Amino acid sequence: MNETVKKTVTAAKILGLFSLLGLGLVALTFNQTKEKISQNERDALLKSLRAVVSSSLYNNDIANDKIQVTGLNPGAARETTIYRARDNGEPVAAVITALAPDGYNGNISLLVGILADGTLSGVRVVSHKETPGLGDSIETDRSNWILSFDGKSLAGLTDKQWAVKRDGGVFDQFTGATITPRAVVKSVKNALLYFQQHKVEIFSNTEPAEE
Amino acid sequence: MFSEYSKIIKDGLWRNNQAFVALLGLCPLLAVSNTVVNSLGLGLATTATLVCSSTIVSLIRTIVPSEVRLPVFVLVIACVVTMIELAMNAWFYGLYKILGIFIPLIVTNCTIIGRAEAFASKQSTDKAFLDGLFMGLGFTFALVLLGSMREIIGSGTLLAKAELMFGPAAQSWQINVIDDYSGMLLAILPPGAFIGLGFLIALKNVLDSKVKQRKPAIEQIPVQVVPEQ
Numbered sequence: 001m002n003e004t005v006k007k008t009v010t011a012a013k014i015l016g017l018f019s020l021l022g023l024g025l026v027a028l029t030f031n032q033t034k035e036k037i038s039q040n041e042r043d044a045l046l047k048s049l050r051a052v053v054s055s056s057l058y059n060n061d062i063a064n065d066k067i068q069v070t071g072l073n074p075g076a077a078r079e080t081t082i083y084r085a086r087d088n089g090e091p092v093a094a095v096i097t098a099l100a101p102d103g104y105n106g107n108i109s110l111l112v113g114i115l116a117d118g119t120l121s122g123v124r125v126v127s128h129k130e131t132p133g134l135g136d137s138i139e140t141d142r143s144n145w146i147l148s149f150d151g152k153s154l155a156g157l158t159d160k161q162w163a164v165k166r167d168g169g170v171f172d173q174f175t176g177a178t179i180t181p182r183a184v185v186k187s188v189k190n191a192l193l194y195f196q197q198h199k200v201e202i203f204s205n206t207e208p209a210e211e
Numbered sequence: 212m213f214s215e216y217s218k219i220i221k222d223g224l225w226r227n228n229q230a231f232v233a234l235l236g237l238c239p240l241l242a243v244s245n246t247v248v249n250s251l252g253l254g255l256a257t258t259a260t261l262v263c264s265s266t267i268v269s270l271i272r273t274i275v276p277s278e279v280r281l282p283v284f285v286l287v288i289a290c291v292v293t294m295i296e297l298a299m300n301a302w303f304y305g306l307y308k309i310l311g312i313f314i315p316l317i318v319t320n321c322t323i324i325g326r327a328e329a330f331a332s333k334q335s336t337d338k339a340f341l342d343g344l345f346m347g348l349g350f351t352f353a354l355v356l357l358g359s360m361r362e363i364i365g366s367g368t369l370l371a372k373a374e375l376m377f378g379p380a381a382q383s384w385q386i387n388v389i390d391d392y393s394g395m396l397l398a399i400l401p402p403g404a405f406i407g408l409g410f411l412i413a414l415k416n417v418l419d420s421k422v423k424q425r426k427p428a429i430e431q432i433p434v435q436v437v438p439e440q
Contacts, residue, residue, distance in 0.1 A: 011279040018271075018283050022290035029294040036301035044304065132245075133365075133396040 049083055051140075052113030052122035053093045058085035062095070067202065072096065072194050082202055091116050091203040094195060097126075100187035104179045105129045108138070112191040116199075119156075123149040123188055128180075135180035145172060145181065154192050162189045216341060223345025229322040230353035230408075231415050236320040239313045240354055241404035245365065248372050250358025251351065252306045253313055256295055258347025260317050263291045265331040265343030272332045284327045292318045305375035322350060353411070360407050365399035367392025 045063050053062075065084045072080040083095040093115045100108040108128040113121040123146050125138045137143040148171060154162075163169025164181050173181045195202065229235045236257070243249045267287050275283050296314045299307045307314065317323070326346050331339035362369055367389035373381035397403045 007276065007278070011276045014275060015279045015282055015286075018275075018286050022286050026290055026293050026297075029297050033297045033301035037297070037304075040301065040304040044308075131396070132399045133394045 048111055048124060048126060049095055049113075051124050052095055052111050053085050053115075054121070057121075058087050058092045060084075060086040060089075069198070069202075072098070072191070084203060086203075093121055094202050096191045096195065098187045098191045100183040102179075102186070103128060103130055103183045104135050104177065105131065108180070108183055108187070110184065110187055110191075112188055114192060114195045116203075117153075118192065118196060118199075119151060119153040120149045120188070120192070122147075123184075125184070130180045131177065134174065134177040137174045137177070138180060138184055143174075145174070146184075148172065149188055154189075154196060215338070219338060219341050220345045223342060223347075224349045224352065227346075228349040228353060228415075229325075229346055230350050231412050233322070233325070235322040235325060236350060237408075239316060239320060240350075240357065241401060241408065243310060243313050244354050244357040244361055244404055244407075245399050246362045246372065247355060247358045247370050248306070248376055249309060250354040252303070252376055253310055253317075254347070254351025254354040256299065256310070256314060257317055257320060257322070258344065258351055259295055260288065260291050260320075261323055261326060261343040261347040261350075262340060263295075263343075264288045264323055265326055265339040265346075266336060267291070268327040268331040269334060269336040269339030280332060281324075281328070284324060284332070288323050288327065289318050303376060305372075309372075309375065322346065356411060357404065357407050360411070361398045361403055363388050364395050365397075365403065366394050 042063060049062055062083050062085050065086065066081050067084070068079045068081055070079055080099070081097045083097075084091065085093040085095070093113055096112045096114065098110045098112045100110060106129045108130065109126040111122075111124045111126055113123065115121050124140065125146060128136070128138065130136050130138065137145050140146060157170060160168055161170045162185065164171045164173040164178060164185055166173050166178055167182065169185065171181060171185050223229075227233060230237070230240050239253055239257070243253045264284075264287055268284055271283070271287075292315060295317075296307075299310075299314060326342060330342050334342070359369060362371065367387065369386040369388055370381075370384045373384040377384070395403075398407070
C-alpha cells in the first residue's frame with residue numbers, strides 16, 4: 001500500500017471513529033433527557049388546556065383523549081386535533097386546536113375551548129408571528145383581549161356580530177392592528193361552527209383515538 | 212505565562228470580541244437580543260458550546276490528521292450543540308421554546324468553528340478552555356448589552372420573564388425602567404438590532420481610540436532618542 005492510500009485510510013478511520021463516538025454521546029444524552037422532555041411537553045399541553053377549560057369541570061385524561069379531524073382548518077393543516085373533556089364519561093367540553101391562516105404574518109395557532117352547550121369556555125393563542133407591540137395584544141401577557149371570547153356563543157350573537165367592531169361586530173380591534181383580531185375572530189367562529197355541525201362525531205368514540 | 216492567559220481573557224472580552232470586533236455570529240445576535248433574558252440564555256448556551264468544543268478540539272488536535280480536521284471539528288461542534296439543545300429542552304423548557312431554532316443554529320455560529328480552527332487546534336488544552344470560556348463570555352456580554360438596550364428602549368422593562376431561566380422565584384425580577392411606556396416598535400424589530408449594534412460598535416471604537424490617545428502620551432516619556440555618535 002502506498003503512502004497516499006495509507007493516509008487516506010487513516011483519515012477515514014478517524015473520521016468514522018469520531019462519528020461513532022459522537023453518535024453514541026448524542027444517543028446517550030437523548031436517552032437521559034427523553035423522559036423529562038416528554039414530561040415537559042405534556043405539562044405545557046395540560047397547562048394550556050387548563051387555561052381554556054377549567055380542570056374542575058372534567059376528570060378524564062384530556063391530553064390523551066383526542067381525535068384527529070379533517071376539514072376544519074382549510075389549507076394550512078389537513079388534520080386538526082380536538083381534545084375532549086369528560087366528566088365521568090359525559091361530554092363536558094372540546095378543545096379545538098384551530099389555526100387562523102389569515103393573520104398579518106403567517107398562521108396564528110389557537111386553542112378554542114367549547115363547552116358542550118356551544119358556549120366558549122376560553123380561547124388562547126399558542127403561537128403567532130404577529131408584529132410585536134401591535135398584533136401581539138392577542139397574547140394574555142399583553143392584554144385581556146382574548147378573554148372577551150369567554151361565554152360567547154353562536155346562539156348569543158348574530159352572524160354579523162361575530163366580527164371586530166370595525167366590521168360591525170362586537171369584538172374590539174387594536175390600534176394599528178385590525179387584521180390580527182379579525183383573523184382570530186374568524187377562526188374562533190369557524191371552530192364554533194364546526195363544533196355545532198359535528199358535535200356528535202366529536203364526542204362519539206369514547207376510546208382515545210389511535211395515533 | 213500569566214500574561215499569555217490575561218491576553219486570552221482580554222482578547223475574548225474586548226480586543227477581539229467576536230460580536231463587536233470580529234462581527235461573527237450576527238444571525239443569533241440580531242435575532243434574539245430583544246430582551247435581556249433571551250440574550251443571556253443564548254449567550255450562555257453559546258458559551259457552553261464554545262468551552263466544550265474548544266476543549267475537545269484541543270484534546271484531539273494531535274490525533275486528527277489535518278486533511279479531515281474540519282469535518283471532525285464540525286462533528287464535535289454538532290454533537291455538543293445537540294446535547295446542549297436536548298439538555299435545555301429538558302431543564303429550561305420555557306427558554307428553549309422562546310429561543311427555538313436559534314439553539315440548533317449555534318452550530319452555524321462562525322465563532323465556534325473559527326475558534327476551533329484558529330485557536331484551539333493549535334494550543335494546549337488549558338488555553339483552549341480559557342479561550343472558549345472568554346470568547347463565549349465576550350459574546351454573551353455583547354448580547355446582553357444589546358438585549359438590555361433593546362428591552363429598555365423597546366418595552367421599557369429589564370429582566371422581563373426572568374423566571375424562564377432562573378425559576379419561579381425570579382418572577383418578581385422584572386424592573387419597569389420607564390413606567391406606563393407604550394413601547395418603541397423599532398427597537399424590538401430586527402432593524403433595531405442592527406441600529407443598536409451599530410451604536411455599540413461605534414461606542415467601542417470611541418473608547419478604544421480614547422485609550423490609544425492616552426497611551427502614547429504615557430509611553431513617550433521614557434523613550435528618548437539618543438543621537439548616534
